[in-house]
Amino acid sequence: MSKIHNFSAGPAILPQSAIDASVEALQNFSGTGLSLIEVSHRSKEYEAVVAEAVQLVKDILNLSADYEVVFLQGGASLQFDMIPMNFLPAGKTAGYVNTGVWAGRAVKEAKMFGDVNVLASSEDKNYSYIPKDYAIPEDLAYFHCTSNNTIYGTELFSFPKTNVPLICDMSSDIFSRPFDANQFDMIYAGAQKNMGPAGTTLVIIKKSLLEKANAKVPTMLNYKVHIDNGSMYNTPSVFAIFVCMHTLRWIKSMGLEAMEVRNKAKADLLYTEIDRNPLFVGTVAAEDRSRMNVNFVLTNKDLEESFLKYCKEKNLSGLKGHRSVGGLRASLYNALPIESVQALVDAMQEFEKANS
Numbered sequence: 001m002s003k004i005h006n007f008s009a010g011p012a013i014l015p016q017s018a019i020d021a022s023v024e025a026l027q028n029f030s031g032t033g034l035s036l037i038e039v040s041h042r043s044k045e046y047e048a049v050v051a052e053a054v055q056l057v058k059d060i061l062n063l064s065a066d067y068e069v070v071f072l073q074g075g076a077s078l079q080f081d082m083i084p085m086n087f088l089p090a091g092k093t094a095g096y097v098n099t100g101v102w103a104g105r106a107v108k109e110a111k112m113f114g115d116v117n118v119l120a121s122s123e124d125k126n127y128s129y130i131p132k133d134y135a136i137p138e139d140l141a142y143f144h145c146t147s148n149n150t151i152y153g154t155e156l157f158s159f160p161k162t163n164v165p166l167i168c169d170m171s172s173d174i175f176s177r178p179f180d181a182n183q184f185d186m187i188y189a190g191a192q193k194n195m196g197p198a199g200t201t202l203v204i205i206k207k208s209l210l211e212k213a214n215a216k217v218p219t220m221l222n223y224k225v226h227i228d229n230g231s232m233y234n235t236p237s238v239f240a241i242f243v244c245m246h247t248l249r250w251i252k253s254m255g256l257e258a259m260e261v262r263n264k265a266k267a268d269l270l271y272t273e274i275d276r277n278p279l280f281v282g283t284v285a286a287e288d289r290s291r292m293n294v295n296f297v298l299t300n301k302d303l304e305e306s307f308l309k310y311c312k313e314k315n316l317s318g319l320k321g322h323r324s325v326g327g328l329r330a331s332l333y334n335a336l337p338i339e340s341v342q343a344l345v346d347a348m349q350e351f352e353k354a355n356s
């Protein structure tokens, strides 16, 4: 198989160990002689997979005993609804920061259930920066932010200090660097960016927040139901959680400190070339540049099509920017090796020579 450098924004590149384990399990899962996708989710072999995935999340993030970890369905997008349904009571207000398409969708959904205060927004400059000067009112039901803006390529490297319950959408940068997970009341992440295939969403909730949850929520949208049933209230996304478990094993074996070193080296390599090469320019504020999704454009827009074609010839895949912003986007998730970034940088330099 020829080596394709996979810069896809999601679903995205996964560690080879997780792919290999999945291929094997599709033939013979855990010595059962059956395929992973044809066994009961209540078999002891599969229950062990979910238990290990949950434990790996707790271990990697050093979560205290105050936290519950579950794997749900409906993507990160369903969390936009479940959060206000469970945690925004009548008469209270939720605070949001609007830093991009996903944050904006979280706001839109929350407004269907209650009062929302958008404390800050970077919509005025096409989401090219992270707003920093805003206060968080003490009486909010919760404060919601998005740690990495997958589509625009900005990232939050520090989180606000507040007594209000802190909720974060970490879909596209969870496990990419060390951070203090115990400062959050809830963290969620769709698996398909940095943790596994599409089909499951990791949700981490502090027990003290759970105690405040609205009891009158439809069963399938009630966090407590899923937690009380160990991610097995209904049939979970069997295959997706299995791949997450293997990806989490790989993440744990690397450690988040090493992961950050690796991710920083990749991002630095690419941003340095974008800043040096006169054919390219970055699109977001330098201090808010994401290490996961690098957005850039060609200074001469007419060359964009031919650069993307050139990339394809060089086996560089998934570089077209999101349809809502255009340009280019290189996603450098955990599993992407630095050799792939080097191949992209080489292509940018060759393209510069051919076009000057």
Ligand SMILES: *Cc1c(COP(=O)(O)O)cnc(C)c1O
Pocket (backbone or CB within 6 Å): 010, 074, 075, 076, 077, 078, 102, 146, 148, 149, 150, 169, 170, 171, 172, 190, 191, 193
């Ligand atoms: C992709 C993404 C989502 C949406 O995830 P789905 O699983 O497709 O619903 C939400 N938030 C962020 C930050 C994302 O990158």
